[in-house]
Amino acid sequence: MAKELTTRAQDYSQWYNDLVLKGELADYSAVRGCMVIKPYGYALWENMQAALDKMFKDTGHQNAYFPLFVPKSLFEAEEKNAEGFAKECAIVTHYRLKTDPNNKGKLMVDPEAKLEEELIVRPTSEAIIWNTYKNWIQSYRDLPILINQWANVVRWEMRTRLFLRTAEFLWQEGHTAHATKEEAIAETVQMLNVYADFAENWMAVPVIKGIKSANERFAGAEDTYCIEALMQDGKALQAGTSHFLGQNFAKAFDVKFTDKNNTLDYVWATSWGVSTRLIGGLVMTHSDDQGLVLPPRIAPIQVVIVPIYKGDDQKAILDEKVHAMVASFKSAGIRVKYDDSDNQRPGWKFAEYELKGVPVRIAVGPRDLENNQVEIARRDTKEKTTVSMDGLTETVNNLLLEIQANLFNRAKQYRDEHITKADAWDEFVHILDTKTGFVSAHWDGTPETEEKIKEMTKATIRCIPLDNTLEAGKCILSGNPSTQRVLFARAY
DSSP states (O other), X not given: OGGGSOOTTTOHHHHHHHHHHXXXXXXXXSSTTOEEEOHHHHHHHHHHHHHHHHHHHHTXXXXXXXXXXXXXXXXXXXXXXXXXXXXXXXXXXXXXXXXXXXXXXXXXXXXXXXXXXXXXXXXXXXXXXXXXXXXHOSBGGGOOEEEEEEEEEEXXXXXXXXXXBOSEEEEEEEXXXXXXXXXXXXXXXXXXXXXXXXXXXXXXXXXXXXXXXXXXXXXXXXXEEEEEEEOTTSOEEEEEEEEEEETHHHHHTTOEEEOTTSOEEEOEEEEEEEETHHHHHHHHHHOBTTBOOOOTTTOSOSEEEEXXXXXXXXXXXXXXXXXXHHHHXXXXXXXXEEOOOSSSOHXXXXXXXXXXTOSEEEEEOHHHHHTTEEEXXXXXXXXXXEEESTTHHHHHHHHHHHHHHHHHHHHHHHHHHTEEEOOSHHHHHHIIIIIOSEEEEEOOSOHHHHHHHHHHHSOXXXXXXXXXXXXXXXXXXXXXXXEEEEEEEXXX
């Protein structure tokens, strides 16, 4: 099975597609630019969703749901936001089909069923949510509002890739309203830290926390905070964003409140989100030429048990022992699958679960039972060991923790080795073209220089790291003075 995969060295892009398709995470759909998330991929998303949802609720947020459609007048009320998404919008103009009188068996749009006002299929929900908040907020007693929604959004992308960029995708979007600027900024930073915690401790993906440049900022935001990850091909991936929106949306939708001093003021806002593109980032961070490699904390199956036997008698003996093993695993919270299907040989199963990135594989046969042992194979290092059945649940639990830590450390080492300083233009370009990764370089702070660098190299400023050290220097392109380095990279 692994032989069917393109290697990373041959064609990284094709390798990624092979893994997503053959690892049964997703499939292409009949709708241009959209994908079908298959059960295994959706189980992965559900695990990610569950972890994030708990983190949101632990920080005081509640879930709600808002309409898929946004009236055009509401959408364009916040000019910067509307302009930022205008080229990606899908628009509903009619509400009825009818039989085509000139083409039997075909349908046509009923020209009489034109909407009085076009509806935008949400590319993001700030407009519809802030129009709603206007009715919810009168005084400081109504604040803060801390709401998240799990939803689908549509952005009519012209060039799509499974999980990384699709016309429709799943995500969560938090939208909060606050009485003070300080409180809103604190919320923005808090959610950035939640995302970083999730990426590193659940996905085992090391990230850099930073602020976007004005060119890369969310349309309608005062500041965009982000987490940036590095993929194995040396390209960056924006893994999550948290936006301080200031009073922009409150002013656009006239959302005012009476503060404790009985003064009328506009509400302060944030929004923040991550999407199913995280799955693409996960695949490209950890996987290898044999298939997916999934971190135990979010893997749909953490342990698979494959029996090796001849005849029903041997299987019956194995079943009894393995069922007790499975029950012990489940009671310890381990997601386990016992694959006792008889339609494939054990070797095929080994290759299949390797392809699907299951962290731990246990093989057990009659001789193993006699010796009170099992063979354990770990997916991250491909090491096989024979261990005692005594205390097996604890052994496996510890191994899952070890694999989780190893995946993070391995990815972090790669990331750290691919953050390179550049002090001259030729050096900057050489690193981007050969070593790849993040290039730490001085920039003069102007959008014009940033745009020129992008045009010349396709590299963008991924972020200005939050923990940046201030240092005097010269911009790599203009030679003008600079106060700090920023991180450039080519990106997905």
